[in-house]
Amino acid sequence: xxxxxxxxxxxxxxxxxxxxxxxxxxxxxxxxxxxxxxxxxxxxxxxxxxxxxxxxxxxxxxxxxxxxxxxxxxxxxxxxxxxxxxxxxxxxxxxxxxxxxxxxxxxxxxxx
Amino acid sequence: xxxxxxxxxxxxxxxxxxxxxxxxxxxxxxxxxxxxxxxxxxxxxxxxxxxxxxxxxxxxxxxxxxxxxxxxxxxxxxxxxxxxxxxxxxxxxxxxxxxxxxxxxxxxxxxxxxxxx
Numbered sequence: 001x002x003x004x005x006x007x008x009x010x011x012x013x014x015x016x017x018x019x020x021x022x023x024x025x026x027x028x029x030x031x032x033x034x035x036x037x038x039x040x041x042x043x044x045x046x047x048x049x050x051x052x053x054x055x056x057x058x059x060x061x062x063x064x065x066x067x068x069x070x071x072x073x074x075x076x077x078x079x080x081x082x083x084x085x086x087x088x089x090x091x092x093x094x095x096x097x098x099x100x101x102x103x104x105x106x107x108x109x110x111x112x
Numbered sequence: 113x114x115x116x117x118x119x120x121x122x123x124x125x126x127x128x129x130x131x132x133x134x135x136x137x138x139x140x141x142x143x144x145x146x147x148x149x150x151x152x153x154x155x156x157x158x159x160x161x162x163x164x165x166x167x168x169x170x171x172x173x174x175x176x177x178x179x180x181x182x183x184x185x186x187x188x189x190x191x192x193x194x195x196x197x198x199x200x201x202x203x204x205x206x207x208x209x210x211x212x213x214x215x216x217x218x219x220x221x222x223x224x225x226x227x228x229x
């Protein structure tokens with residue numbers, strides 16, 4: 001089955017700097033790669049996703065890149081702000097209509 | 113996200129007791145999922161259902177049971193056979209609607225925090 005590895009497990013950046021979180025997956029059949037942000041005690045919130053037919057997607061300060069050959073995808077957050085502090089999860093699945101396999105999360109701290 | 117509700121928000125279970133967690137959605141989604149989240153770990157799949165009256169086991173189904181009698185509802189029962197049920201339980205639903213993230217995306221409910229006394 002699918003296995004998703006995520007790193008780093010913790011990341012601290014200065015406000016205004018960029019943050020990068022990386023994930024690798026094992027199943028070449030996976031075609032859907034969402035990223036979720038989870039604040040303490042809250043539900044995971046979808047922040048961006050990418051499908052295998054594109055290599056990069058951007059939404060304001062966040063972007064995701066996908067390398068299907070190498071089986072890895074990354075989340076990039078630019079101009080970080082204190083409100084970006086949270087735990088971020090990557091996931092992989094055959095599609096958005098199928099179960100997702102999640103990474104173990106990255107705790108991002110943005111220091112003002 | 114506001115179309116998926118879970119109750120209760122907090123639940124306490126005694127040893128040997130079965131408890132049922134509620135998940136309801138009004139998004140007309142076909143698929144519904146139950147995930148378990150433990151501290152320092154990602155979400156792990158318990159059960160999922162892609163159509164009414166049908167459901168499949170996930171990676172950690174032992175000690176849990178579900179039903180899917182209505183499209184809107186997917187309750188999860190934590191049985192006494194689940195030896196370590198203390199966790200944050202998240203229900204999700206997906207597909208059937210269009211929006212910012214496309215037509216096939218999973219959204220989560222607010223979660224139920226279960227504690228064994």
